[in-house]
Amino acid sequence: MATLNVLVAVCLAYVAFLFGVAFMAERAALRGRVRWLRSPVVYTLSLSIYCTAWTFYGAVGYAARSGLEYLTIYIGPTLIMVGWWWVLRKMVRVGRAQRVTSVADLISSRYGKSTILAILVTTMAVVGTTPYIALQLQSVTLSFAAFADTTELGGAGNSRWTALWLAVGLALFTILFGTRNLDANERHHGVVMAIAVEAVVKLFALLAVGLFVVWGMSGGAGAMLERIDASDIGTWQMQGGRWAGLIFLSAAAFLTLPRMFQVLVVENDNEDHLRLASWAFPTYLMLMSLFVVPIAVAGLTHLPQDANPDLFVLTVPLSQGQTGLAMLSFLGGFSSATSMVIVAAIALSTMVSNHIVMPIWLRVAHGGASMPGDVRTLVLMSRRVAIAVVVLLGYIYYRFSGGGAALAAIGLVAFAGVAQFLPVMLGGLFWRGATRAGAISGLVTGFSVWTWSMFLPSFGSGEILPSHVLDAGPWGLSWLRPHALFGIDGLDPLVHTILWSISLNTLVFVLVSLGSFPSPLERLQGAQFVDVFLHSARPQSWSGGAAQSEDLLVMAQRILGPAEAQALFRRAAAKQGLAGYLPEPEPDFLNELERELSGSVGAATAHAMVGQIVGGASVSVNDLMAVADETAQIMEYSTQLESKSKELTRTARQLREANEKLTALSVQKDAFLSQISHELRTPMTSIRAFSEILRDSDDLKPAEKARYASIIHNEAVRLTRLLDDLLNLSVLESGQINMNMEHGTLRDVLDHAVAAAGGAGILPIRRDPENEEVGLWTDLDRLAQVFINLIANAQKYCDSPQPELRILVKPGLGGGIDVDVVDNGSGIPHDRQEMVFEKFARVSDHDAGGAGLGLAICREIMMRLGGQITYLPGQGGAAFRVSLPAEALATSA
Amino acid sequence: MSGAEQDEGGGQERVSAFMGRSKYPRRRLIDAIRFLPLLGLGLWFLPLLWNARADETPMSHAILYVFGVWLMLVVAAGFLAVLVARLNSDTDDPVQENGLTKRL
Known part of the structure; x- marks a missing residue:
């Protein structure tokens, strides 16, 4: 009794201590002392939430049952960390460049900010994590029970209450520190600091128990190894399929577990931290698993046959009367469980609020993002509720699974579930051809196989799936038997599930991707993800203009908080050279705003919110x-x-x-x-x-x-x-003139004109008789008058010593004819050429007896006849072209 | 995975004019980092061959081997990580620094 009370007191004290650490870290972060909080050591330690109560208790039980197989769970992540240059570096870079807030956000963002995909991944993550949370509750409950057994207290009913109180307590702690604020980068200084401390506590506890077992109980390392060889698990027996499959599974889960993604990518402050973590975290894993076998062997040899191997870490010190050490061990397990639940709940609640609640709210609330009210409250409330729901789901799973299954088995169910994200994730990071349709199909396929062959059977035969379905398949379809899909019998159930789910998942993902065409946004995002090291600018831009800066400010204030939003807007305005708080909604500014918002509510939601205000002007390739x-x-x-x-x-x-x-x-x-x-x-x-x-x-x-x-x-x-x-x-x-249309030939007209002008006596005239045989249908008298005027002008103004006039007939434009009247005088000066057809225009001042009306009359006549008269420059003298239209020509005279 | 290599290679090529002599060792260092997990994978898969042995392998041997590989990997990874960091900070060339860590 006293021990149990002390246990509860220690638990509360420990929680209070964690609370203090988280609080101090938050305070320090507020004062801007982030540097110390964000050291690579803290980052590395925060990764240790990979080691949950499953590691702490389960690994020993695992080792007691299956020898060294438990190591696969740590070898996978070790290989991933050591090979950080392959995947992690790219994932962290993408996560930072795209302001990814969760694994669902990463996948949805890569595949064109797809809301469907985000919801799908979120749902799958919740389902996949639930067994894991149940596992933590179960292990802590068991450890309580272990203490209770020694003090003759408690029982089944009591352990339920323990689990429930634990769930409530964890939910409260998570809500307090996980949803204090809507941080722009979705980072939680307090929580990260707390789990870093917990990492130290659990490592210290496990090492202490291990050292006690090796040196306190077994008399040193050499003696310990001999004992190991002499124990039930004293030989190397390994199924190759399980060894390889589990290494793959743990490596996949390390990348895809929502809580791991949270600490690896989202909480990552600096890519350089990966460098330290690349060797320090494998070291941590190595130390965590170092004493597992000795503890298991000690438990197997010193404890009764019916003792639960999952609790050896606790029961071995207890059996030796080391209550203090057992207490430390209990704290280690407790901290493993709590840190996992806290981070998983934060990660899942972020996903749920960003990818399920917000899209629904955006759709339901007409006017959406520009409506009055505080979205932050909504987001935070939805997160709090989501945390409570997630933890509650874990509790329900714990109750339904009966709390009896081995810890390792439950953990592997969760691993295999979230590992289904791997093909889509890696495909998204390395293959530009991966499409949204492919991702959705692959995920659904893999998850269906997992649910059918692993998740549902994990509740136990007859719980959800009737036992006859497990044995003979649904409706007697034997090839659909959960543990022998497609009639392939005899495989280890875990290897069976991994093999089928991952391979079918990948196959469908690749085939559908090959067969489908990505949307423009997908292609842009694909290029951004795959070639993240080439360019880090965001491609998708907003075409502003329709956006109202004020609406944007209203919305941003509700998500980022007034001070931060105003600072952001003022900065942007200043950058644009504007005073005040309202920058022009230029694409650059909108992108920056969207990025800031996506840090709080996820890429897809931020995109949708800005889109609502900008008027859906999200820029796709279309x-x-x-x-x-x-x-x-x-x-x-x-x-x-x-x-x-x-x-x-x-x-x-x-x-x-x-x-x-x-x-x-x-x-x-x-x-x-x-x-x-x-x-x-x-x-x-x-x-x-x-x-x-x-x-x-x-x-x-x-x-x-x-x-x-x-x-x-x-x-x-x-x-x-x-x-x-x-x-x-x-x-x-x-224009009041009547034309007297007659038939005639041009020669007659010219003959008449030459005669009327006084004949060729005054001025020799060279004519072109052959070409003059052209039939005309026009006012011949008026046309003759034109020629008379031209000839008379030449007679008057030709200043050549041997004056001569040529009359040339040529085919003209449009089927008409041109009659050029050219003398060999000095012609008309260039500046007068414009004026010669005007009334009273006189080319020279010398008195030639004319009134200057002749050419004006000629022009008017030609206009009436449908032709024109123009001055023809550059002919070596004054040259006039009389153009007759085709209509004025008649074939027969 | 060749995509990453090309990416990196492309990035390197682009600034190669300013990289000078430090470029070659750095590339090989990154190759080593890339090779390390493959080495670890190979070494850790080796015990599966023990199953074929006539006499059973004692657990202690297996433990020593697996943890030996682990220790080797950790030391090698630490060594390479320190080298990468030094190559980044040793050079006064800002482009070099951008090349690895601050190309965001």
Whole structure:
């Protein structure tokens, strides 16, 4: 009685001590003294939660039953740690780069942040860990019972209460230290420190018992070895399949157990810590297993046949009256159990809250992440509940499994369950072709095989699976017998399960991966995971814009806490060169925010939450392609802009030209006014003068009279002609003109024009008679007038000493013909070429008697006839091209 | 597993211009670290051959062998880990340091 009371007191004192350690560590972390808390030694020691009560009690029982086979459980992790460069280094790097919060997060994140996969892995992890937690409860209960037996107290009913109280106590401790805060990196300084201390306690306890057994009871190492050889387990007997299978299984479980992942990857602060752990942790494992066989042999030889080998660590010192040592041993076992339950519960509760509760909440709560309220409370509450549920599940398993099965057997059930993550995990880390569909199929396959062939039978024959199913298979299908799948009988059940579950798991995973096509996000994440050493920037970005910074801040405050969220936002704003707390929702900022959030709620949830606010604008490759399209559009747009700007330049040039022309026209108009007044005034002046002479002078000779009258007449004719021209032009310009369409040939027109202009006498004209035989259907008179004007101009302005005019006929554009009228004079200066077709334009100032209306009239006529007249530069003289359209041509004259 | 090798190799190649003489021993050191678990696996699988022996192997021999392998592995791993750390800290070349530990 006194012993039991002391035991309870010691337990409570120990828990209080752990509590103190965790509390101090939290305080120190708050003060920023993380360096000491995060030394590689603490990291290495925290890995020791691999050694649970299973190791502490179970290994000795295992050794007593099966010899050295227990070593496989420690050889696997040793090989993994020694070969840290292969897998662990990459896993830790990926875990840090992607802010992975759990093994489910790692797998879900790798396969495109898949929520389904996260839920699947979480569920499997909970199911797989439950036996393990039951194992811890059972071992502590047994150890209590061992003490109780010696003091004649307790019994079956009592042990149930022990287990329940233990479960409650552990749940409380875990809730207190595991969910104190929502740390950005999901790190728990207090808990890690506590389990590091526990690591020392259990190693110390086991070593103490071992040293006592070897040197206190057996008289030294040599004598001990002799005793071992003489005992029941004195020879090396090993089934090769179990040896290899268990080494593989423990290595796999070391990587995939949620609690191991928690301490290995999530709580890892610095990749360099792996270097120390690579040899220090194998050393720890070696020391933990060193005295297992001696203790087992001591138990086998000194204790009665019916003693439970699982409790030799406790009962051997007790049988020797070493109560103090037994107490230490009890504490070691107690600390092994508690540290395991605490970390496993934290790991599982993180997974449950991040991957099950949060997605459901996000879906159920419409408006989701931007709704008011504190998500932190929700997350923390869900974690607390999850911890309680996980521990409770362990208790229920303990009650149902009857608490009778050997510790090692239960532990192996759990190992084989979580080992199903291995193919998907390694595939995700090393094979870019692994897809989400493959991962889901592989996991479901492996887990189904495990459940059927190992988990359900582990409750005992007839508990869940009826015994006839175990013996003959369901519905008499013998190839589905849980212990002889596909009719392969006689295998060790454990090897049988490992073989089938892992191989089918891998096979389905690989085949489905090969046959399915990964989503864009999967491919990006795959590249990120597999090539983590090449690039550590995150690929998936947010296309901001739609995101409201304020909503993001509201959400971030609820998850990270106001102070931290505001600091983050202010930092981001400052980085963008903005004052205040609201940075622009640029992709960089959104990625950083998502990473921060994923440290608290997991990658998939963080992605979903940011996605909700940004408006689902999560960038998959589809989006990237859209962005690429957008880029193409932008490029097209810029091309358009460029062409528009070219067009603008062109238009501006045209405007400038028009402006120049207008200015010139304005000058010309002034000139026209003075010109017309001059043109009108000159004949008017002479008419007035000579008519005055005729009126006032009576003594004029008839010849003089006639001369004066003819001058008056000539001037009047000239006036009339000028006015006719003006009238003609204005009629042509106003369009009120009737065309007199006739058939004729170009030669007739040119003949008429040459004759009308005064014949070839004044100016020799070279013509092109052959080509002139072109039938026309047009207003021949008006066309002739054009040529008359051109020939008359040449007669007036050709300044060559031997003037000559050429009239050339060529086929023109669009089936029409061009008639070039070219003289051999000095031509029209470049700056005047623009103006020659304007009214009253005169090329030279010398008085040639024209009013400057001829070419203007020509232009108007040609326009009416559907053709045009242009100045043809570079012909060695003034050259005009008269273009007649195809419509004006007629085949028959 | 060759993926990791290529990754590492690729990373090395990229900074090789600044690595100088220290690159070669470091690569071989990493090879040794990679080889160690394979060696351990082979040595620990060796006892399975004892089953074929005519006379039974005493447990004490098995214990001494298994723990001997263990000790050897631990010592070798510790030695290599210290060497890796020294190669990282010995060199003044910051790129070298980035090369192993701080390439994040």
